[in-house]
Amino acid sequence: MSDLAQLYQQIILDHSRQRTGEGLADAAGLPSAENHQYNPTCGDEINLRVTLDAAGERVEAVTWEGDGCSISMAAASVLAESAPGLGRAEFQELVDRFREMLHSRGKVEPDAELLGDAAAFAGVSKFVARIKCAMLAWVAAEEAAREAGARAGSA
Numbered sequence: 001m002s003d004l005a006q007l008y009q010q011i012i013l014d015h016s017r018q019r020t021g022e023g024l025a026d027a028a029g030l031p032s033a034e035n036h037q038y039n040p041t042c043g044d045e046i047n048l049r050v051t052l053d054a055a056g057e058r059v060e061a062v063t064w065e066g067d068g069c070s071i072s073m074a075a076a077s078v079l080a081e082s083a084p085g086l087g088r089a090e091f092q093e094l095v096d097r098f099r100e101m102l103h104s105r106g107k108v109e110p111d112a113e114l115l116g117d118a119a120a121f122a123g124v125s126k127f128v129a130r131i132k133c134a135m136l137a138w139v140a141a142e143e144a145a146r147e148a149g150a151r152a153g154s155a
C-alpha cells in the first residue's frame with residue numbers, strides 16, 4: 001500500500017472512532033433542518049441536522065446520529081468537521097466535489113486543498129458498492145442545508 005493510501009485509511013479509521021458532530025444538537029432558535037437517509041445495500045442509517053447562522057447564509061453546525069459501517073460513520077464525522085463556517089454555496093461546492101470524486105472510479109485526482117480530510121475517501125470510488133456508504137451523510141446534509149436555507153429565507 002502506498003504511503004498516501006495508508007494515511008487515508010488512517011484518517012477514515014480515526015474518524016469512525018472519534019466521531020465529530022455525533023449527537024443531534026438543539027438548533028437554539030437558528031434556522032435548521034433535519035434529514036434522514038438509509039442505505040439498504042449496507043444497512044447504514046443517519047439522521048442529520050444542519051444548522052445555519054441567523055442570516056441563513058453560513059453553516060453553523062452539522063450534528064447527527066447514525067448507525068452503520070465505518071466508512072459511513074467516518075464520512076459523517078469528516079462532513080461535520082468540514083462544513084461549519086462555510087457559506088451555503090461553498091458548502092454545495094464541497095458536496096459536489098466529494099460526489100464527483102466518489103463517482104470517478106479513481107480517475108479524478110482529489111482536490112486535497114478543497115476537500116481536506118474528505119479526500120481520504122478517494123479510494124472508496126473504486127468500490128461501487130461503498131459509494132453510497134460514503135455519500136449517505138453528505139446527501140442528508142445537502143438536503144437539510146437546502147431546506148434550512150429555504151426556512152431562513154421565508155422567516
Ligand code: ZN
Pocket residue numbers: 039042043044068069070071072133
Ligand atoms: Zn456502509
